[in-house]
Amino acid sequence: MAGDRSATRFAEQAAALGAGAVDLLPADGLARRLEEAAAESRQLRVKLGIDPTAPVVHLGHAVLLRRLRAFQDAGHRVVLIIGDFTARIGDPSGRSQLRPLLEEETVRRYGEGYLEQAALVLRTDPEHLEVRRNSEWLEMDSGKLLSLLRLATVAQLLEREDFANRLESGKPLSLLELVYPLLQAYDSVAVEADLELGGTDQKFNLLLGREIQRAHGQPEQVIMTLPILTGTDGQRKMSKSYGNEIGLAEPPEEVYGKTMSIPDALLEEYYRLLLEEEPPPTPPRDQKHALAYRIVAWLRGEEAARRAREHFERVVVRKEAPDELPEAVLPEGPVNLPALFGKLLGLSRSEVRRLIDQGAVAIEGEVLPRGCYELPSAKLAGRTVRVGKRRYLRLRSAA
Numbered sequence: 001m002a003g004d005r006s007a008t009r010f011a012e013q014a015a016a017l018g019a020g021a022v023d024l025l026p027a028d029g030l031a032r033r034l035e036e037a038a039a040e041s042r043q044l045r046v047k048l049g050i051d052p053t054a055p056v057v058h059l060g061h062a063v064l065l066r067r068l069r070a071f072q073d074a075g076h077r078v079v080l081i082i083g084d085f086t087a088r089i090g091d092p093s094g095r096s097q098l099r100p101l102l103e104e105e106t107v108r109r110y111g112e113g114y115l116e117q118a119a120l121v122l123r124t125d126p127e128h129l130e131v132r133r134n135s136e137w138l139e140m141d142s143g144k145l146l147s148l149l150r151l152a153t154v155a156q157l158l159e160r161e162d163f164a165n166r167l168e169s170g171k172p173l174s175l176l177e178l179v180y181p182l183l184q185a186y187d188s189v190a191v192e193a194d195l196e197l198g199g200t201d202q203k204f205n206l207l208l209g210r211e212i213q214r215a216h217g218q219p220e221q222v223i224m225t226l227p228i229l230t231g232t233d234g235q236r237k238m239s240k241s242y243g244n245e246i247g248l249a250e251p252p253e254e255v256y257g258k259t260m261s262i263p264d265a266l267l268e269e270y271y272r273l274l275l276e277e278e279p280p281p282t283p284p285r286d287q288k289h290a291l292a293y294r295i296v297a298w299l300r301g302e303e304a305a306r307r308a309r310e311h312f313e314r315v316v317v318r319k320e321a322p323d324e325l326p327e328a329v330l331p332e333g334p335v336n337l338p339a340l341f342g343k344l345l346g347l348s349r350s351e352v353r354r355l356i357d358q359g360a361v362a363i364e365g366e367v368l369p370r371g372c373y374e375l376p377s378a379k380l381a382g383r384t385v386r387v388g389k390r391r392y393l394r395l396r397s398a399a
Helices: 002-017 029-039 059-073 104-118 142-149 161-168 175-191 200-215 252-260 264-275 284-300 302-317 337-345 349-357
Strands: 023-025 045-050 077-082 129-133 195-199 222-226 327-329 334-336 361-363 374-376 384-387 391-396
Touching: 002 029, 002 059, 023 029, 023 200, 029 195, 029 222, 045 059, 045 175, 059 077, 059 195, 059 222, 059 264, 077 104, 077 175, 129 175, 142 175, 175 200, 195 200, 200 222, 252 284, 252 302, 264 284, 284 302, 334 337, 337 349, 337 384, 337 391, 349 361
Parallel strands: 045 077, 045 195, 077 129, 195 222, 327 391
Antiparallel strands: 023 222, 334 374, 361 384, 384 391
16 A cells, blocks of 8 residues: 555656656656655756757746756756757757857857856756756767767668658758767766656657667666747747747846737747646736736746836836936947947847838837938937837937
C-alpha cells in the first residue's frame, strides 16, 4: 500500500509539472525520474539550451522559463545552457536558409543580456540555477568530434521535416546545419540532464539528445515540449525578426501596451500558455487589461503594473502625452529621423521608417507624411514627438 501511495504521489507531481506539455516522453518518464531522485535525495537536473542569436528575450521564451520556474519551486535545479558555441552556427529548426555567422563578441553580449532578462522569471540562487556555456565542452579535439559524428547517420538527420523540405525545394543545406543537432544533443551528455525542455520545433533535437546519452552510457533524458506562442500579429510565432515580440525587459508601459494590442483570438492562447488558466468571463477588452496587468506584475511587480495601466489609459485611450517625457538633444543641421528615433527608442531604422510611412509618427500632433525621413533641427527643437501609439520624446537643441 505504501508503495502504491508513493507511486501515486510522484505521478501527481509529474502531472502538475507536465501540465500543458505537447510531448512528455516517455509518458511515465518524469514520474519515474522524480521517484528516483527522491530515493537518491537529489534534485532533478532540468535542462534548457538557448542560443543567444538575438538581444531580446520575449514572452515566447517565457513559456519555457515559467515552466522551469515551476521545477525550481518544486525543489529542482535548472541547468541553463547558453549556447555560445552553437550560436555561431545557428539552430536550423524551422529555417529555410543558413543563418548568418555571428561574431564571438556579439554572442557573448547577447548571452549576458539573456541571463539578465531570464532572471526576471527564474530563481537565480546557486541551489536552483546552474548556468553553463557549451563552449566548455564543444571546443573539442578532432578525435572527440569524429566519435560524436559517428553516432548519427545522414538518413537519420534528414528525417527532420525542415531539412527534407529544404532538399525537396532545391535550397542548399550546409554540413554545419547537419552537424548542429548532434552538437546540441551532446549538451545533454555534458550536463547529465534528467529532463530537457524545448518548444515543439525542438522535438527532433531533444530526442537525439536521448540517443547520444544512451551511446555515452547515461540514462536517457525525459523530454518535454511546450507550445510556441503566437506573436502580437496573430499570424507567426513570436520573434524579434518578425517584429511581433513582447520583450521581458521592455518598459512596463510597452509590455502593457503591446499586450493590449494582441488580436482577441489570441486571448485564450496567452492565458493558457502564460498564466496557465482560462480567460475570465468578461469582454475581450477587460480580459486584455487583466492579462496585461498580470504579465507586468509578475515581471516587475504590482506597482509597475498599476503605473503601466494608468499610462495606457492616459496615453493610448485619452491620447494625452505622459507627465514625464524623455528628452533628446538634437544634432545640428538636418536630422535623420529613423536614425535619431531608432537610437533613442531602441528601434531599428527600418522600423521607424515603417512607422512614418504608416502615419504613426507625429510632431506636436501633426502626422509626418509618408517618406518624410529628414527634417531641419530648427523644426524639431522644443517639440514633442509621438512614435507609434505609446512612445513619446521631447526634443531640444544643443544650444
